[in-house]
Amino acid sequence: MSSRKKVALLPRGTVSDEAVRYMFRGQDVEFVYCKMIADVFQSTANGHTDWSVIPIENTIDGSVNLHIDWLVHEVDLPIRAEWVFPSIQNLIGDASELSSDGNPAHWEADKIKKVMSHPVAMAQCLQFVRSRLPHAELETLNSTAEAVRTVKSNPGKGWAAFGTKLAAADMELDVLEEGVTDHDNNFTRFLLVGNAPYENATATTYKTSILVTLPEDYPGALHQVLSAFAWRRINLSKIESRPTKKKLGSYYFYIDVELALDTVLMPAAIAEIEAIGCQVRLLGSYPSLPYEQT
Numbered sequence: 564m565s566s567r568k569k570v571a572l573l574p575r576g577t578v579s580d581e582a583v584r585y586m587f588r589g590q591d592v593e594f595v596y597c598k599m600i601a602d603v604f605q606s607t608a609n610g611h612t613d614w615s616v617i618p619i620e621n622t623i624d625g626s627v628n629l630h631i632d633w634l635v636h637e638v639d640l641p642i643r644a645e646w647v648f649p650s651i652q653n654l655i656g657d658a659s660e661l662s663s664d665g666n667p668a669h670w671e672a673d674k675i676k677k678v679m680s681h682p683v684a685m686a687q688c689l690q691f692v693r694s695r696l697p698h699a700e701l702e703t704l705n706s707t708a709e710a711v712r713t714v715k716s717n718p719g720k721g722w723a724a725f726g727t728k729l730a731a732a733d734m735e736l737d738v739l740e741e742g743v744t745d746h747d748n749n750f751t752r753f754l755l756v757g758n759a760p761y762e763n764a765t766a767t768t769y770k771t772s773i774l775v776t777l778p779e780d781y782p783g784a785l786h787q788v789l790s791a792f793a794w795r796r797i798n799l800s801k802i803e804s805r806p807t808k809k810k811l812g813s814y815y816f817y818i819d820v821e822l823a824l825d826t827v828l829m830p831a832a833i834a835e836i837e838a839i840g841c842q843v844r845l846l847g848s849y850p851s852l853p854y855e856q857t
């Protein structure tokens with residue numbers, strides 16, 4: 564039987580696709596493209612694929628809450644790795660329709676009636692929309708690639724999309740304007756999740772992600788949780804509260820710890836948190852891979 568791993572991800576031509584090509588460069592893995600993020604998770608949860616690739620956080624738009632909630636509430640798939648990748652959005656359309664002379668650089672704002680993209684990609688380009696396309700209608704779809712494909716299949720309507728150059732080339736559309744996100748250095752953090760272990764011999768940094776639910780009516784409980792890490796001088800790289808979905812005003816804390824679970828201090832810190840009545844759920848302990856320009 565082949566040991567070739569299968570990776571589920573958003574469609575070809577998405578930022579996720581670019582990020583997965585980067586992550587698995589030079590490796591023999593099979594990409595299984597899925598229409599939307601729920602399908603990505605399901606494919607791994609059902610055992611059709613070994614791993615799912617989930618965009619989890621973005622420099623401009625912050626956490627992708629929908630994806631965090633899926634990871635926490637809908638599936639039980641451990642995190643195996645994380646990495647960051649630049650999220651570069653481009654304005655894409657048909658220059659023969661959106662400019663008077665067919666030159667992509669001469670696109671005209673009043674010819675663009677509607678711009679489509681993924682909601683997170685759209686959120687990264689809102690200043691561009693306000694200043695350059697103030698009259699365009701906005702529509703969000705399941706992925707940036709789906710937005711580019713929708714433009715392609717609706718010629719003559721004055722539609723454009725924010726998406727990748729890969730999607731523009733696939734759909735034989737024009738890049739009207741490159742790099743339209745509101746800030747440079749726009750990165751997205753991706754998680755690899757699934758039941759199959761993932762090895763990376765080059766990793767030097769590890770993280771552990773946990774979910775902590777505080778005991779009810781315990782003043783200072785969060786302070787005690789944080790101090791269990793603080794006095795051991797363990798660094799946290801993220802802490803975020805999300806609704807438990809069970810009761811209004813009830814939250815859990817999603818905490819990223821900058822240490823592997825098998826590091827001496829970690830089990831003691833977690834035991835201390837449990838001792839004050841908190842519930843701790845481990846989401847994974849995994850390598851954190853830096854972005855290196857290729």
Ligand SMILES: O=C(O)C(=O)C[C@]1(C(=O)O)C=C[C@@H](O)C=C1
Nearest residue numbers: 577578579618650681683706707
């Ligand atoms: O639609 C895409 O291109 C995706 O890969 C999805 C997604 C996201 O969900 O955050 C991934 C990275 C970008 O920051 C924008 C959108």
